[in-house]
Amino acid sequence: xxxxxxxxxxxxxxxxxxxxxxxxxxxxxxxxxxxxxxxxxxxxxxxxxxxxxxxxxxxxxxxxxxxxxxxxxxxxxxxxxxxxxxxxxxxxxxxxxx
Amino acid sequence: xxxxxxxxxxxxxxxxxxxxxxxxxxxxxxxxxxxxxxxxxxxxxxxxxxxxxxxxxxxxxxxxxxxxxxxxxxxxxxxxxxxxxxxxxxxxxxxxxxxxxxxxxxxxxxxxxxxxxxxxxxxxxxxxxxxxxxxxxxxxxxxxxxxxxxxxxxxxxxxxxxxxxxxxxxxxxxxxxxxxxxxxxxxxxxxxxxxxxxxxxxxxxxxxxxxxxxxxxxxxxxxxxxxxxxxxxxxxxxxxxxxxxxxxxxxxxxxxxxxxxxxxxxxxxxxxxxxxxxxxxxxxxxxxxxxxxxxxxxxxxxxxxxxxxxxxxxxxxxxxxxxxxxxxxxxxxxxxxxxxxxxxxxxxxxxxxxxxxxxxxxxxxxxxxxxxxxxxxxxxxxxxxxxxxxxxxxxxxxxxxxxxxxxxxxxxxxxxxxxxxxxxxxxxxxxxxxxxxxxxxxxxxxxxxxxxxxxxxxxxxxxxxxxxxxxxxxxxxxxxxxxxxxxxxxxxxxxxxxxxxxxxxxxxxxxxxxxxxxxxxxxxxxxxxxxxxxxxxxxxxxxxxxxxxxxxxxxxxxxxxxxxxxxxxxxxxxxxxxxxxxxxxxxxxxxxxxxxxxxxxxxxxxxxxxxxxxxxxxxxxxxxxxxxxxxxxxxxxxxxxxxxxxxxxxxxxxxx
Numbered sequence: 178x179x180x181x182x183x184x185x186x187x188x189x190x191x192x193x194x195x196x197x198x199x200x201x202x203x204x205x206x207x208x209x210x211x212x213x214x215x216x217x218x219x220x221x222x223x224x225x226x227x228x229x230x231x232x233x234x235x236x237x238x239x240x241x242x243x244x245x246x247x248x249x250x251x252x253x254x255x256x257x258x259x260x261x262x263x264x265x266x267x268x269x270x271x272x273x274x275x
Numbered sequence: 276x277x278x279x280x281x282x283x284x285x286x287x288x289x290x291x292x293x294x295x296x297x298x299x300x301x302x303x304x305x306x307x308x309x310x311x312x313x314x315x316x317x318x319x320x321x322x323x324x325x326x327x328x329x330x331x332x333x334x335x336x337x338x339x340x341x342x343x344x345x346x347x348x349x350x351x352x353x354x355x356x357x358x359x360x361x362x363x364x365x366x367x368x369x370x371x372x373x374x375x376x377x378x379x380x381x382x383x384x385x386x387x388x389x390x391x392x393x394x395x396x397x398x399x400x401x402x403x404x405x406x407x408x409x410x411x412x413x414x415x416x417x418x419x420x421x422x423x424x425x426x427x428x429x430x431x432x433x434x435x436x437x438x439x440x441x442x443x444x445x446x447x448x449x450x451x452x453x454x455x456x457x458x459x460x461x462x463x464x465x466x467x468x469x470x471x472x473x474x475x476x477x478x479x480x481x482x483x484x485x486x487x488x489x490x491x492x493x494x495x496x497x498x499x500x501x502x503x504x505x506x507x508x509x510x511x512x513x514x515x516x517x518x519x520x521x522x523x524x525x526x527x528x529x530x531x532x533x534x535x536x537x538x539x540x541x542x543x544x545x546x547x548x549x550x551x552x553x554x555x556x557x558x559x560x561x562x563x564x565x566x567x568x569x570x571x572x573x574x575x576x577x578x579x580x581x582x583x584x585x586x587x588x589x590x591x592x593x594x595x596x597x598x599x600x601x602x603x604x605x606x607x608x609x610x611x612x613x614x615x616x617x618x619x620x621x622x623x624x625x626x627x628x629x630x631x632x633x634x635x636x637x638x639x640x641x642x643x644x645x646x647x648x649x650x651x652x653x654x655x656x657x658x659x660x661x662x663x664x665x666x667x668x669x670x671x672x673x674x675x676x677x678x679x680x681x682x683x684x685x686x687x688x689x690x691x692x693x694x695x696x697x698x699x700x701x702x703x704x705x706x707x708x709x710x711x712x713x714x715x716x717x718x719x720x721x722x723x724x725x726x727x728x729x730x731x732x733x734x735x736x737x738x739x740x741x742x743x744x745x746x747x748x749x750x751x752x753x754x755x756x757x758x759x760x761x762x763x764x765x766x767x768x769x770x771x772x773x774x775x776x777x778x779x780x781x782x783x784x785x786x787x788x789x790x791x792x793x794x795x796x797x798x799x800x801x802x803x804x805x806x807x808x809x810x811x812x813x814x815x816x817x818x819x820x821x822x823x824x825x826x827x828x829x830x831x832x833x834x835x836x837x838x839x840x841x842x843x844x845x846x847x848x849x850x851x852x853x854x855x856x857x858x859x860x861x862x863x864x865x866x867x868x869x870x871x872x873x874x875x876x877x878x879x880x881x882x883x884x885x886x887x888x889x890x891x892x893x894x895x896x897x898x899x900x901x902x903x904x905x906x907x908x909x910x911x912x913x914x915x916x917x918x919x920x921x922x923x924x925x926x927x928x929x930x931x
Contacts, residue, residue, distance in 0.1 A: 195918060198918075199915055199918065202911070267909070267910050267911060268911075270910065271908030271909055273906075273908050274906050274908030
C-alpha cells in the first residue's frame with residue numbers, strides 16, 4: 178500500500194519546503210513553503226496510520242486546523258508589514274537585531 | 276620624688292601637645308612657644324634632680340608601676356612600668372639636662388624660622404620618647420620609646436621638607452632604623468620564648484640560670500638586637516644614614532644625633548648586659564665592630580669639608596668607642612664616655628650651629644648663596660666669634676683626649692679596658708690598636724676643623740665678612756654651660772692616678788653586678804703600665820692635634836669653586852668609602868629595578884591591569900560582540916541556524 182513511496186514523497190516535499198524557507202526572500206513564498214512542510218508531514222501521518230491505527234489520521238485534522246489558524250494570523254502579519262514598509266522582502270525586515 | 280618620675284615623661288609630652296596645637300592653630304604665638312618648649316624641659320630636669328636625690332639613697336631599684344599593659348597570660352605580663360635605678364637616673368639627668376640646654380640654644384637658632392612651634396613640638400616629643408626608652412622597666416616599654424625617637428628623628432631630619440634632599444634623608448633614616456627594629460622585635464620574641472620575661476630586673480635574675488653560658492640562644496638573642504642597636508648606635512653596616520641626618524636643624528643634630536638617640540643602643544646594651552655577658556662571642560663581635568667603626572668613621576672625617584659632616588662622622592667614630600667599651604665588658608667606661616660625649620659633642624654641634632648661624636646671616640646680608648656649612652668658605656672666624664671659638668676649642672681638646680678634660684678620662688678608660696682584655700684575647704688587642712689609631716685621627720680632624728673654621732683669613736666672599744658676629748647670649752649661654760661640663764665632666768669617674776675614686780663605677784656597681792658576675796673581673800692596670808697607656812694616649816692626642824693644626828694652617832685652602840678634585844686615597848675618603856654608592860648599586864638599584872620593571876610594569880601594569888582587569892573586560896566584550904553578530908535581524912539566518920540545529924539534534928536522537 179505504498180507506505181515507502183508515500184514517505185519518500187513526504188520527505189521530498191518536506192525538503193523542498195525547508196529549502197524554500199531557507200533560500201527565498203519573499204515572505205509569501207516562505208509562508209507557502211511552511212505550508213508545504215506541514216502538508217508533507219500530514220502525508221507521512223496518513224501513510225503511517227496504515228500501520229499504527231487511526232490516531233495518525235486524527236492528528237492530520239489537528240494539523241490542518243492549526244495550519245488554517247496559522248495561515249490567517251501569518252497572512253495578517255504579512256499584510257500589516259506590507260502596509261508598513263511597502264515590501265514583503267525578508268531582507269528588509271530586520272529591525273530586531275543586536 | 277621618684278614616685279613622680281613619670282612627670283619627666285609627661286611634661287615634654289604636654290609641651291609637644293601644646294606646641295603642636297599652636298603650630299596648627301596659632302603659629303604666630305612665638306612667645307608662648309618660647310615659654311612652653313624649653314620650660315617643660317627645665318621642669319623635667321628639676322624633677323629629674325629630685326628623682327636622682329631619691330635614688331641616691333634607695334637600696335634596690337625603684338619600680339614605678341603605671342598600668343597593666345599586656346596582661347596576656349601568666350607567662351607574659353607586660354606592665355607599663357618605669358624602672359628607676361642608678362643607670363636610668365644617669366641617663367635621665369643627661370637627657371633632660373643636655374636636652375634643656377639644647378632647647379634653650381634653639382630659641383636663638385630657630386628664632387627666624389617659620390616652623391618655630393612645629394620645631395619645638397617635635398623636640399619636646401623626642402625628649403618624651405627618649406625618656407620612655409631610658410626609664411622603661413622592660414624591653415617592650417623601652418621599645419615604645421625606641422620607635423618614638425625613630426619617628427621624631429624622621430620628623431626633625433626632614434624638618435625643612437620643602438627641599439627634596441631633606442625629606443629623602445628623613446626617609447633614609449627612618450628606613451635604616453626599621454631594619455634594626457625588626458632585629459629587636461625578633462630578639463624580644465626569642466627572649467620571651469626562652470626566658471619567659473622581658474623585664475630588665477627579672478631578666479638579670481633569671482637569664483643566667485635559664486640560658487647556658489655561651490650557648491646559641493644567648494648569642495642569637497644578643498646579636499639580633501645588636502643588629503637593631505646597629506642603626507641607632509650606627510656602626511659600620513647601617514651608619515650611612517647618620518651623616519645624612521645632618522639635613523635637620525643643627526640643634527637637632529646635637530640633641531638626637533650626638534647626645535641622646537644614637538647612644539640609646541649603648542644604653543640598652545648596658546641595660547641588657549647580663550645577656551651580653553652570657554654570650555662571649557657576641558661581646559667580641561660588638562667590640563671589634565665598635566673598634567672598626569671608630570677607625571673607619573675617623574678616616575672618613577679626615578676629608579670632609581662640611582663642618583657638620585665632620586662632626587657626624589666623629590659621632591659615629593665615638594659611638595664605636597662606646598661599643599668597644601661595652602664589648603670589652605667595661606660597662607662603666609661605655610656609659611662614662613656616653614655621658615662625656617654627650618657634653619662635648621653637644622657643645623661641638625651647638626658651636627657648629629652658631630658658626631653656621633653666623634655664616635648664614637653674613638652670606639644672606641651679602642646676598643651670596645655660598646654654602647654656609649662648607650669650612651672652605653670659613654676661616655678667621657675667631658675674631659668675630661671669640662666665645663664660640665674658645666668653647667669649641669675646649670670641646671676639641673676634650674674629644675682629642677687632652678687631660679684633664681672629660682673626654683680624656685673616658686676614652687683612656689675604654690682603651691685601657693680593651694688593652695687589659697687583650698692579654699687574654701687578641702681580638703681585644705686588635706680593637707685597642709684600632710682605637711688608638713682612631714684617637715690619632717680624631718685629634719687630627721678636630722684640629723683641622725678648628726683651623727679651617729676659626730684660624731687664618733676669611734675665605735668667604737669679602738662682602739660677607741663685616742656681617743659676621745657672635746651668636747646672641749641665649750645661644751652662647753648653653754654653650755658655656757656645656758663647656759663647664761666638658762671641663763669638669765671627667766670628675767664623674769676620676770681614676771685613682773688622678774686622685775679620684777672611680778665614682779661612677781661605684782655608683783653603678785649594684786646595677787651592673789649581675790652582668791659583672793659572669794665576666795672575668797676587669798682589673799685596670801696600675802703603676803708603670805697605666806702611666807705608659809696614659810702617656811701613649813696623650814702623646815697620640817697631642818701629635819694628632821699638632822699635625823692637624825700645622826697641616827691645615829700651613830696650606831692654602833682653596834674655596835669650593837676652585838678646589839681641585841680629590842685624587843687617590845683621598846678621593847675614597849672624601850667619598851666615604853663609597854658605602855652609599857655600594858648600597859645604592861647592590862641593594863637600592865636592584866630593588867628599584869625589581870619594583871619598577873618587574874613589580875610595577877610587569878606584574879601590576881601588565882599582568883593585573885592589562886591582562887586581569889582589562890583582559891576580562893575585553894573578553895566579555897568580545898563574546899558579547901560575537902553574540903550580537905548572530906542577532907542580525909535576518910530571519911533567514913535564524914531559520915538556517917534553527918534548521919541546522921534541528922538536523923543535528925535529530926541526528927543525535929536517531930543515533931548511529
